Amino acid sequence: MLEVRSISKKFGDFQAVRDVSFKADQGEVLGFLGPNGAGKSTTMKMITGFLDVTGGDAKICGKSILNETLAAQKELGYVPENAPLYEDMFVREFLEFIANMRNVEQEQIPKRVIEVINMCALKDVEFQKLETLSKGYKRRVSLAQALIHDPSVLILDEPTDGLDPNQKHDVRELIKELSKEKCILISTHILEEVEEVCDRCIIIGQGEKLFEGTPDELKAKSDKGRIQDVFRVITTDCKLQGVNL
Amino acid sequence: MMDRTVKHLFMKEFSSYFKTPLGYVFLVIFLFGIGYLTFEPGRGSFFYMREASMSSFFRYIPWMFLFLIPAVSMRLWSDERKAGTIELLLTMPVTIRQAVIAKFLASWAFIGIALAGTFPMIFTIVYLGNPDLGVVFLGYLASFFMAGALLAVGGFFSALTKNQVVSFILTVCVSFMLIMAGSPPILDFISTFLPKFFVDLFESLSVLNHFDSIERGVLSLSNIWFFTVMITCWLYGSMILLNENKAN
Numbered sequence: 181m182l183e184v185r186s187i188s189k190k191f192g193d194f195q196a197v198r199d200v201s202f203k204a205d206q207g208e209v210l211g212f213l214g215p216n217g218a219g220k221s222t223t224m225k226m227i228t229g230f231l232d233v234t235g236g237d238a239k240i241c242g243k244s245i246l247n248e249t250l251a252a253q254k255e256l257g258y259v260p261e262n263a264p265l266y267e268d269m270f271v272r273e274f275l276e277f278i279a280n281m282r283n284v285e286q287e288q289i290p291k292r293v294i295e296v297i298n299m300c301a302l303k304d305v306e307f308q309k310l311e312t313l314s315k316g317y318k319r320r321v322s323l324a325q326a327l328i329h330d331p332s333v334l335i336l337d338e339p340t341d342g343l344d345p346n347q348k349h350d351v352r353e354l355i356k357e358l359s360k361e362k363c364i365l366i367s368t369h370i371l372e373e374v375e376e377v378c379d380r381c382i383i384i385g386q387g388e389k390l391f392e393g394t395p396d397e398l399k400a401k402s403d404k405g406r407i408q409d410v411f412r413v414i415t416t417d418c419k420l421q422g423v424n425l
Numbered sequence: 426m427m428d429r430t431v432k433h434l435f436m437k438e439f440s441s442y443f444k445t446p447l448g449y450v451f452l453v454i455f456l457f458g459i460g461y462l463t464f465e466p467g468r469g470s471f472f473y474m475r476e477a478s479m480s481s482f483f484r485y486i487p488w489m490f491l492f493l494i495p496a497v498s499m500r501l502w503s504d505e506r507k508a509g510t511i512e513l514l515l516t517m518p519v520t521i522r523q524a525v526i527a528k529f530l531a532s533w534a535f536i537g538i539a540l541a542g543t544f545p546m547i548f549t550i551v552y553l554g555n556p557d558l559g560v561v562f563l564g565y566l567a568s569f570f571m572a573g574a575l576l577a578v579g580g581f582f583s584a585l586t587k588n589q590v591v592s593f594i595l596t597v598c599v600s601f602m603l604i605m606a607g608s609p610p611i612l613d614f615i616s617t618f619l620p621k622f623f624v625d626l627f628e629s630l631s632v633l634n635h636f637d638s639i640e641r642g643v644l645s646l647s648n649i650w651f652f653t654v655m656i657t658c659w660l661y662g663s664m665i666l667l668n669e670n671k672a673n
Contacts, residue, residue, distance in 0.1 A: 229515075230516050250518040264508050264513055266437070268445055269437075277433060277437050281434065281518075283430070283518065
């Protein structure tokens with residue numbers, strides 16, 4: 181469903197992403213891990229067609245983001261980092277706008293809007309202005325806009341960043357629920373999130389893929405079963421006792 | 426027919442002018458300012474001219490536009506880039522071309538509303554005398570075209586920088602040059618170091634000359650062509666710029 185082939189990005193002389201490849205299928209949640217500045221968001225922006233690739237390609241449901249950009253984007257739902265929204269709009273109005281822009285059929289729009297409002301627990305703020313919402317609600321609105329057209333592939337860039345523990349729990353539950361019929365790529369810093377929601381994970385550092393496997397495989401590399409130790413050893417040069425790569 | 430994406434983006438952008446004070450502040454300042462300049466005895470010559478025409482009104486339109494249009498255009502893309510919503514917009518199935526056109530048309534329509542708000546002026550001259558309404562119509566048409574050209578310039582500079590103030594200042598400067606390009610002091614100055622061909626070329630870029638010629642009641646193909654080319658080129662420039670620096 182999502183296939184990324186040797187994707188690369190250069191900004192001037194700086195190689196932000198180098199030959200990253202992976203695949204994910206329906207029903208799978210793929211975790212995308214890496215320290216800040218590793219190239220996670222850049223990779224995601226390339227997959228969504230926002231950034232042009234320097235090399236490689238990404239296929240969403242068989243459609244190339246390079247050659248069939250609009251067709252590929254139709255299959256995608258994307259929650260950008262920090263969940264930017266049109267703050268002068270009202271929640272419902274915003275979702276209707278996105279639905280229209282996403283070419284949801286006119287008669288389906290009211291139904292879809294209600295569905296995503298319920299799914300993302302936005303009923304209480306449906307008629308509020310986006311700028312008045314708390315961070316948690318803004319994230320959920322951002323998630324709702326990514327779901328409005330019922331896409332096959334979801335790309336979530338740090339969807340739980342800055343949320344309180346209860347909100348994190350709710351978003352994770354929602355991701356698990358959605359993963360039954362969708363393919364989800366989720367970037368995160370929070371390692372316990374990987375164990376909880378991801379079927380597989382990829383670690384990237386300095387633009388290169390350093391690890392790909394299941395969270396259990398990652399855990400098994402540490403004698404104490406500590407994912408954070410393995411993450412540190414993979415992404416930095418440090419050596420820790422009890423971690424064997 | 427406008428395609429669906431452009432239509433919805435246009436409607437969203439257009440309505441956003443009325444969701445913040447910007448739209449209302451603009452309308453009030455524009456309508457008050459142009460009314461004042463037209464009728465104020467010291468500057469406006471409406472009463473001195475003793476004729477039922479709107480020439481004293483249209484004389485000030487370029488100078489009102491010089492400062493007010495950049496205020497409308499400065500947020501077109503700067504805001505979008507600063508807030509990060511450009512990522513939201515351009516990851517939807519929308520091309521940059523559609524987005525640029527929709528935003529431009531929305532701002533143009535907003536200026537259209539502002540111009541329409543000056544309708545009491547027409548009633549005034551119709552009440553006072555027997556004006557040539559054809560010339561009045563062409564005056565409005567010229568103003569609308571000029572607004573389009575300056576908005577396209579503003580859109581370009583808004584795509585260039587995330588900072589709205591910088592975008593405002595650059596737009597004012599370039600708009601001023603485009604308006605003044607045909608004026609004798611400027612032409613005399615550049616003719617001291619440039620060959621005649623370039624002086625003529627520079628003169629032909631003058632927005633004010635083309636505006637004046639339509640406003641006087643002469644609608645020639647070359648004037649329409651000038652504004653169309655002007656708008657198209659600046660919009661095309663915005664598309665190239667956005668493609669290049671949307672992610673910066």
